[in-house]
Amino acid sequence: MRVAWLLLAAGLAFLPLRWLGWLDFLTGWLALGWLLVLPACGIIWLAAERYLNRAAGIDNDGIFFSGWHTRGWSALAAGSVLTAFYTGLYFGEDLVWPGSAHSLHDWLQAGLYQYFDPLARLLTGRVADKWFVYSTLYSYAVLLFGVRMLLKYRHQTYQVWRTLSVIFFQLSFAWLVPLWLQAMNQPGYYFSYWWPLKPEYLYPGIWLEWLGKQEGGFWGLYFLIFSAFISLIGVPVLTWYFGKRWYCSWVCGCGGLAETMGDPFRQLSQKSTRAWQIERWTIHTILLLIIAITILLWINSIYKGELLGAWSQAAARWYGFLIVSAFGGVIGVGFYPWLGSRIWCRYGCPMAAILGLIQRFYSRFRITTNGGQCISCGNCSTYCEMGIDVRWYAQRGQNIVRASCVGCGVCAAVCPRGVLRLENGPLLDRQGTEKNMVL
């Protein structure tokens, strides 16, 4: 166990030590290996020690005694580092040390990005830029903490399949495929992100770009058709059948990180009715905003900029800055250890808003509660990362049909009496009011 901590510490110490000028002899692949492989070994070893000793069932022992899981100093420190990294990633060029010629970006370039050069050359033929580093670290986190999830939840088949799914989609469609496309001089297209989560995929500007590309014009057209099809047809149909979960906890990269790296923080989600009220306001406002911006851009494009000119462009830019970068990136991930893993998903993501509306009003998905068996213990509500008061429904014998439910299935997994089951079924009475065995 001590060796595991040593490995983790050694891996994390790499960057600070290099900044101090030590460990010069580590270069190229050796340096990257130290930076990534050592902490991974440490973390997996620790997870194995913790979870493999345990018999069937999920081990949540001691979570509320641990500062790491309850906003203690270690969590706040980690959150600060994450937030700083995201800030540097998105806004690094603009942030300069007073009295220095170097920006935060330059500093990150020399102090972090350059270590990824060997991998970048292998996968893309170029040196590592910040987006390469970001997507690689992101995929690394999903894989590493995905292994932790598999160890912790290995007795729950639904959790195992779901975790394998998010790891797969992150490594393939959200990391390697875009890199491969870029290596072939195509746009780095993400097949697992669509409008409105990646709003530019339905912007007229990018469509013209795709259509305009001379070499491999086929790819551009393919992306265009795929983007339109998936956003307008694929998403509603899949959500009607499976609910929101097919995307939010099985495919989406944001969700993938939330379910893996964010799992230790899921109990920090805000549980109050007030938070639920706020979430409905913010998420639908952002949805209306992006719909308006998209329409504006199209109108602007059709009328050749006469009517709305710079407005639509500025609105799209501000949306990208505030909503996508600041909210989705910096706050969405940086604040995991403080506010839980699904802040963006719950309060901001317009994709989630659309999926949620379909799930709430016209989908076959529900979490069935098992008659009168609920003992109101509270495990389900405590471990719901979306802050849904699952217990409220279960103790009344009602099924859970909520717009924000991402179908992660952890509530059903931690329930000690087998009261909850995620399932797809007939639309008729899916809220379970007809055969209610409690009220």
Next chain:
Amino acid sequence: MRSGPVLIIIGNGITGITAARYARQHHPQMRIRVISDESDYFFSRTALMYIFMGHMRLQDTEPYERGFYATNGIELLRARVVAIDPLQRSVRLDSNQSLEYDYLLIACGSRPRYFDWPGQDLNGVQGLYSLSDLKTLEDRFRGSRMQSAVIVGGGLIGIEMAEMLHSRNVAVQMLVRESGYWGNVLPAAESRLIEREIQRHGIQLHLQTGLQSIAAHLEDPDRVGAVITTTGQRLPCDFVGITAGVEPRLDCVDASGLAIDGGILVDPYQRTSAERVFAAGDCARLCDGGGNPAAIEQLWYTGRMQGQVAGRQIAALAWRDAGETGRVDQIDTSPYQRGFGFNSAKFFTREFHTYGQVPPEPESQQTWVWLSADMTRLLRLYWQVKADRTVLSGVNAIGIRLRHAVFDDWLGAGLAVPTVIHRLDQAIFEPEFGSGVVRLIQRSWYASRQQMADPLTAPEARYG
């Protein structure tokens, strides 16, 4: 503060709060005051073990948001009721203050049973029922490490305590009076499965062994040092958990004049022998229409169900007393109906569901059990033979989640057992990507039925 008749509820557990909710639902003006000596807010007693193990905090186990009570005009009072006076219609608190009521519901729950064992008052000996029991246990760990513990009584609370102590690396031994774990409720196969699970966690099980006395620590006469069992063994330990059952808590009704026999006697409408005084939950003992007392049911579920009845009955009575018969007609005033009975539990990692009549030694019933090869899952069906048909009467399941609504329907329809087996898929509540347990059970049933000569236990010719 509401302005109508005053309802006082003694006890803020599942029974008292459910009654408060239903009374409020049917009588918006009633003034409802809930008194508890245990906690400020209703919490789920079933979750005490999870607080101890760090899965949740106390607040996480509270079924309703703290603002819920004020929003619904349910006043919460933290005090202990020492006496009730049905003639004066008042209750006296430990502060000597008297509160008047128009209607009273006693839902004060139960307490651990002690059997006058020598040494049972030593430090380090306690039950696990209330929040203060939990606090005492937590305080015990703050002082020094607990090396070893003996748990007296093989039932639901006993195994929960075993799991709690095990999570803190205490060496645990359990004394079980019966010949099998929870032998007065579970048949032998179920007991064996759970015993295996207990032992798999390194806990030593002493069957057919009871507690004789508790000996003091050699260096500290106020502290427990060892347990002497009924088989003469001396088991050194620094903690003794008393989990040999619970009994109704009756301290507030001592001199009240209410009819008491084990518990506060109530009719199927939760009415006690005193006018306008109701009782429900663990502390009550239901009598049938003819006044014959039934066994006391000390379950979360029956507490909830009795609370529902009590709340509705009290609201209806209040309207009736005010002459508002129209309002009475809007309330479902049916008496307490136990229905087919159901329960669930969790023994370490093994979940348990049960529906219907499930006696440990079936007398008028037939039974068939399926056990998985690794002895982690079990399904047992009980049936009666009526007019040349098999009629499902009960089911036990360990490690297999079953749908309550489906089995409730099947028990109501008196479904034939072969049909139950045939339709078993409909009754399974296992998560998606499940394990195919239904095929295994069905194959096993068909194989075993071929060996039976008796047509009433053989598969029926048609599947309905």
